[in-house]
Amino acid sequence: MQPMTTEQIRALIARGKLKDTIFQALGIICLAVGLLVIFLLVSDMLMRGLDRLNLDFFVEFASRRAAQSGILSAWVGTILVMFVTALAAVPLGVAAGIYLEEYAKRNWVTDIIEINITNLAAVPSIVYGLLSLGIFVYAFGFGQSILSAGLTLALLILPIVIVSTREAIRAIPAMIREGSMAVGATRWQTCRYHIIPYAMPGILTGVIIGLARAIGETAPIITIGALTFIAFLPPMPFTATGADGVSAGLFDWVMSPFTVMPIQIFNWTSRPDPAFEVNAAAAGFVLMGMVLSMNAIAIYLRYRMRKNIKW
């Protein structure tokens, strides 16, 4: 084959670069479509709900009159349910992930577990709702409480936490593990001093992504029977609950009836009075804000923790 002349080489590069440019343009268009849709959705909600977005909206309970309705019980309920969800899903998911990566022998049993975890992540959320209705609400007798809802959502995000824990652990180089074992550490010492701290940024990201998914879940919460209209808050620990002056215990709130943001929104959109649509839009905007700020926290924490971890 003849060596190419300079002109031929340049023509070849120009042809190659044209494809570069075309792909780049396509990529930008696709990205813009995605971003634009989100931007339009959020700004549309903001425009329609702007009238109701004031302090009163956050400190008022839902009411029959749209203009006086607020999301107090909804946002408090959402935060409490998320708290229970995190408390249940994080230790379970992280421990399961560590076990599978660091302890479990590779054999057909772990293969089956592996497949099951992947499938678990694909189970429709309403199925988790049905499961929880049977187990938590009736069999365990937790009733239609914050506890039931939190545990339901914990089940829902458990696969996400497990998978992200395992991925974070796998990203730790083998030489770090070997370095730890070589000085005579046990597996647990290696986990405690190295694997868990170094995997923490990844685990945390997974947890928050999971919670961000759980925060918007409606179907399973409706299934277990969350109330759609609720005009009181769960009992604060150590405050008087009623006329008899009995103080609420530290954990009484977990058994309280509740509502959450998506249910409140769903409730308002199904009202005939169009004034409630404004409320729904405003609440939707608040929910978006909650999700985005959770993601922001995740990004910040990951950045902070990763700064000190490099190999």
Added chain:
Amino acid sequence: MQIHDTPTLKAEARNLNFFYGEAKALKNINMPIYDKKVTALIGPSGCGKSTYLRSFNRMHDLYPGNRYEGEIRFFPDNTNLLSPEVDPIEVRMRIGMVFQKPNPFPKTIYENVAYGLRVRGENNKRVLDDKVEHALKGAAIWEEVKDRLQDLAPNLSGGQQQRLCIARALATDPELLLFDEPTSALDPIATGAIEELVHELKKRVTILIVTHNMQQAARVSDYTAYMYLGEMIEFGKTDEIFIKPQDKRTEDYITGRMG
């Protein structure tokens, strides 16, 4: 050979075979390791020298499907390091290791060195401070890091990281120190520092070192073993191996006709 010429045995491989699953990686290895001496393992890539080295601290136990046959006797107590009854953690408590690529933990310099002690349950700050300083001095890195013990170890240069890893291994006073090509990721100056250190360390500890670099083996070791295709071809005093190898294959390798 006169009696006083014969050094004490620290360890001895006896009919050692090793299998990665079905593949036999070490074939009937018999070899002494002498106390307070440096023994170098040389041979072409894939000859099994690292596999052999990693048998001493049971690193292969970390991964499934690996199997040992035969013995590595460890003295003075005549323990068989490879016995299923001997816990690999016990073995690693007595035998330190320095890896091919410096692998400091993403923690402070201090914590890297203190780690082996913490694993042994030592939490007394005075004791830790003392031992960390002693180990860092032993690894000839104390002067460079004494004012920044709380800095992160991965910010050190490659050569410093490797000496830190040596300090980490030294902190727990191992009886045998394994080096797995400790200078292959380092520049010539850092390599020189490590070699000097190995020379210094043999006063205190028995050393087994895998190296790709024959000049390095000649410079640092008292004994050399040449391995090829999982077999121990020749073992002897370094001078004798390099000047008058007995086996044709050893000669070919060290004269550069092969590998």
